[in-house]
Each structure stands twice: as structure tokens, then as C-alpha cells.
Amino acid sequence: MNARTLCLGILSFGDATGYEIKKMVEDGMFNHFIEASYGSIYPALTRMTEDGLLTCREEIQTGRPDKKVYAITLAGRTELESTLSEHPRDDKFKSEFLFIMLLSKNLPRTHVAQIYLKRLEDVRAEYDMIRKMAGECDEAGTRFVTGYGLAIFEAKIKYLEQNAGFAGLDASAVMESVAPQTNGRDAAE
Amino acid sequence: MNARTLCLGILSFGDATGYEIKKMVEDGMFNHFIEASYGSIYPALTRMTEDGLLTCREEIQTGRPDKKVYAITLAGRTELESTLSEHPRDDKFKSEFLFIMLLSKNLPRTHVAQIYLKRLEDVRAEYDMIRKMAGECDEAGTRFVTGYGLAIFEAKIKYLEQNAGFAGLDASAVMESVAPQTNGRDAAE
DNA sequence: GTGAACATGTAACAAGTTACATGATTGA
DNA sequence: TCAATCATGTAACTTGTTACATGTTCAC
Numbered sequence: 001m002n003a004r005t006l007c008l009g010i011l012s013f014g015d016a017t018g019y020e021i022k023k024m025v026e027d028g029m030f031n032h033f034i035e036a037s038y039g040s041i042y043p044a045l046t047r048m049t050e051d052g053l054l055t056c057r058e059e060i061q062t063g064r065p066d067k068k069v070y071a072i073t074l075a076g077r078t079e080l081e082s083t084l085s086e087h088p089r090d091d092k093f094k095s096e097f098l099f100i101m102l103l104s105k106n107l108p109r110t111h112v113a114q115i116y117l118k119r120l121e122d123v124r125a126e127y128d129m130i131r132k133m134a135g136e137c138d139e140a141g142t143r144f145v146t147g148y149g150l151a152i153f154e155a156k157i158k159y160l161e162q163n164a165g166f167a168g169l170d171a172s173a174v175m176e177s178v179a180p181q182t183n184g185r186d187a188a189e
Numbered sequence: 190m191n192a193r194t195l196c197l198g199i200l201s202f203g204d205a206t207g208y209e210i211k212k213m214v215e216d217g218m219f220n221h222f223i224e225a226s227y228g229s230i231y232p233a234l235t236r237m238t239e240d241g242l243l244t245c246r247e248e249i250q251t252g253r254p255d256k257k258v259y260a261i262t263l264a265g266r267t268e269l270e271s272t273l274s275e276h277p278r279d280d281k282f283k284s285e286f287l288f289i290m291l292l293s294k295n296l297p298r299t300h301v302a303q304i305y306l307k308r309l310e311d312v313r314a315e316y317d318m319i320r321k322m323a324g325e326c327d328e329a330g331t332r333f334v335t336g337y338g339l340a341i342f343e344a345k346i347k348y349l350e351q352n353a354g355f356a357g358l359d360a361s362a363v364m365e366s367v368a369p370q371t372n373g374r375d376a377a378e
Numbered sequence: 379g380t381g382a383a384c385a386t387g388t389a390a391c392a393a394g395t396t397a398c399a400t401g402a403t404t405g406a
Numbered sequence: 407t408c409a410a411t412c413a414t415g416t417a418a419c420t421t422g423t424t425a426c427a428t429g430t431t432c433a434c
Binding site: 001005006009012030032033034035077080081084085087088089090091092093094095096097098099100101102103104105106107111115118119122139140141142144145147148151152154155156158159163166 | 190194195198201219221222223224266269270273274276277278279280281282283284285286287288289290291292293294295296297300304307308311328329330331333334336337340341343344345347348352355
């Protein structure tokens with residue numbers, strides 16, 4: 001999905017600046033299945049405003065650049081719906097981690113174990129983030145996609161925990177250190 | 190991961206042609222977490238041979254272009270190990286399907302249901318493919334990565350089956366049609 | 379005889395990333 | 407004082423995709 005459609009879709013939920021759109025795909029609700037950089041967002045926004053798919057109102061600020069708040073137009077919604085009516089392409093999944101595991105027999109054991117452990121931590125962290133987002137969902141679409149993310153990340157964590165032996169780690173090494181005050185994943189469900 | 194490392198990694202398992210490498214990432218063991226096209230594989234192979242990371246022997250064939258069988262050199266293995274010693278980047282996951290589901294409230298219901306059902310079928314098909322591959326794994330690395338794929342795809346299928354209501358589908362609509370003679374996923378485990 | 383599989387390769391094109399440029403404010 | 411957050415934007419670069427070019431054999 002290109003940057004245009006992405007911005008259009010996010011703006012269909014409500015007005016936003018380029019900066020805010022970036023935040024949403026970076027640490028927001030959508031981070032687990034979308035990505036985009038400023039270098040693709042800003043040009044897309046400018047271009048679509050010229051094309052009449054968006055309107056832009058400038059909010060003057062002191063001490064920092066003026067905010068450009070974008071809003072989707074009727075033409076924009078039409079365009080979005082037309083794009084969305086095409087069949088979605090297959091999900092794209094690329095994993096350097098799996099590639100390394102695939103070739104791990106030729107790599108130093110400690111290195112593999114280290115990468116494995118870090119990956120497990122990263123996956124847990126991302127899981128917790130999605131979980132936090134899921135708590136704030138008030139709408140069917142967002143609930144569905146965060147639920148999907150949660151389901152996949154749970155499966156990843158479980159698999160990594162149960163197959164730690166592959167990386168030469170034992171069960172105790174992959175146990176999650178339980179945070180003392182906040183209740184993590186385990187207690188919350 | 191770039192096309193160079195990809196080819197190097199696959200060739201570390203054994204000699205292969207560009208065509209064969211493409212097949213492996215297209216319908217082989219690696220298809221669920223890697224992708225590459227001829228346009229990136231062939232130039233990478235040529236370039237790396239020039240760089241001394243690969244050797245190439247030509248097998249003359251009649252009626253079709255000569256086969257170029259590539260083999261990794263010692264320098265190639267060194268290069269590969271050095272690349273692999275860097276920490277892997279985060280997995281990349283992009284889903285147009287989820288994006289459509291996110292925005293589905295503004296889309297025709299029948300269209301959403303149709304896409305949902307097709308996605309479920311596609312995911313099941315890909316699951317079955319990985320499963321078939323998994324049966325042929327004779328080595329720890331390949332077993333690990335196919336197992337990982339299986340775990341994720343099982344989670345996807347389960348989630349899609351249990352949340353079919355979101356797309357306005359009822360339970361009977363998402364039941365897998367049981368093939369009469371071959372035993373599918375359900376019976377085999 | 380029609381399409382898929384086998385087999386390699388290039389060139390034009392698309393798309394997005396990275397790094398740079400700018401600069402105030404705020405919290406540790 | 408140092409890093410992060412807020413805020414926008416561009417240009418060079420990397421990377422890979424798509425489509426084209428070529429041609430045989432085999433199965434349906």
C-alpha cells in the first residue's frame with residue numbers, strides 16, 4: 001500500500017498533521033502492520049492537497065513551525081473507497097531473524113543465543129505495546145486489527161519460549177522477569 | 190535483507206542456479222519470510238561472482254539456455270558470516286488486508302465479507318504449503334523456521350475463524366470444506 | 379495448440395529511505 | 407547541558423519490481 005492511500009485512510013478517521021500520522025504508524029495502533037517515513041508522508045500530503053483530495057489549514061504556532069492540519073475531502077473519500085475496493089495484496093512478511101536462525105548452524109553459538117533472547121524481549125515489548133493500544137480501542141475496526149496483532153504476537157512469544165532449546169537456551173533463561181508493581185501480560189487477562 | 194545476503198545464505202546450503210533460488214523463495218521452505226525477484230537475484234549473482242564470493246560453472250543443455258550453477262567460495266562464507274553477525278532488523282510485516290478491515294465501516298458489507306473469506310482461504314492454503322515443507326525438513330534450522338511459520342499461520346487462521354462475525358459472516362460460512370480423501374490440517378497432527 | 383515449466387538476463391521505472399537542514403522548548 | 411519532542415520539508419540515494427526479450431519442451 002502506498003503512502004497516499006495510507007494517509008487518506010488515516011485521515012478518514014479525523015484531521016491530522018503529517019507529524020501525527022507518522023506517530024500513529026510509529027507507536028500507535030497501526031505500527032504492527034504499516035510503516036511509513038516522513039520522506040513518503042510529507043510529499044504525499046502536499047501532492048494530494050494539490051489534487052484536491054485533501055484540504056490544509058495552517059495553525060500558527062510560536063516557537064515552532066506552523067502546524068499543517070490536513071482534512072480529507074469528498075473527492076478524497078471517493079478515491080479512498082475506490083482504491084480499497086481492489087483486492088488486497090498478500091501480507092508481506094520479511095524476517096532477518098528467521099534468516100539468521102535458518103543459517104545458525106554456521107554461526108557462533110553464543111551469538112545465536114544472544115540474538116534469540118533479544119528477539120524474545122523485543123517481541124514481548126511490542127506485544128505489550130499493542131496490548132496497551134487495544135485497551136483504548138473504541139471502534140470495531142481498530143479492535144479487530146489490534147486483536148489480530150495480539151493473536152500473532154502471542155503465537156510468536158509462545159513459540160520462542162517453547163523452542164529456546166534451539167538456540168541453546170534453557171527454560172529459565174527465557175522466563176519473563178516479572179515486574180514488581182505493574183501487572184504484565186500474565187496477570188491482566 | 191538484501192538480495193546478495195539472501196543468495197549467499199541459500200548457496201551456503203548447496204549449489205544452485207538463479208532459477209532455483211527464485212523457486213525456493215517462491216514456493217519453497219523460505220517463502221513465508223523471504224521474497225526476491227529475478228530482477229534482483231540475477232544481477233546479485235553476477236556481481237558476486239565478479240567479487241569472488243561465488244564461482245559459476247556452466248552446464249550446457251540442449252533446447253534451453255545453459256544452466257549457470259553457482260557455488261559459494263570461502264570468501265563468500267566469510268562475507269556471509271560477517272553480515273549475519275550484525276543484529277537482525279525487526280521483522281517487517283505489512284498488511285493491506287488489515288488496512289481494509291480497519292476502514293471497513295466505510296466499505297460495502299458484501300465486499301468486506303468477500304475479502305475476508307478469500308483471505309481465510311489464502312491463509313489456509315499457505316499454511317498447508319508450509320506444512321508440506323515442514324514434513325520434508327531434515328535439519329534443525331529449517332525445522333525451526335517452518336515451525337515458526339506454522340505457529341503464526343495457525344494463530345491467523347484461528348483468529349479469522351473466531352472473528353468472522355466482524356465481516357458479517359457466520360460460523361458456517363468459515364468452516365473449512367473437508368476434502369474427502371486426503372486428511373487436511375485437522376486430522377494430521 | 380496453449381499454457382506452464384525451464385532458464386537467463388536487462389532496462390526503465392517506481393517507491394521509499396536516509397541524511398540533511400532548521401530551530402524552539404522542555405524535562406532530566 | 408544533553409537528549410527528546412515538536413514540526414516541516416527536500417534531495418540524493420538505494421533497492422527492488424515490472425515488463426520485456428528469447429526460445430524449447432512437455433503435458434493436457
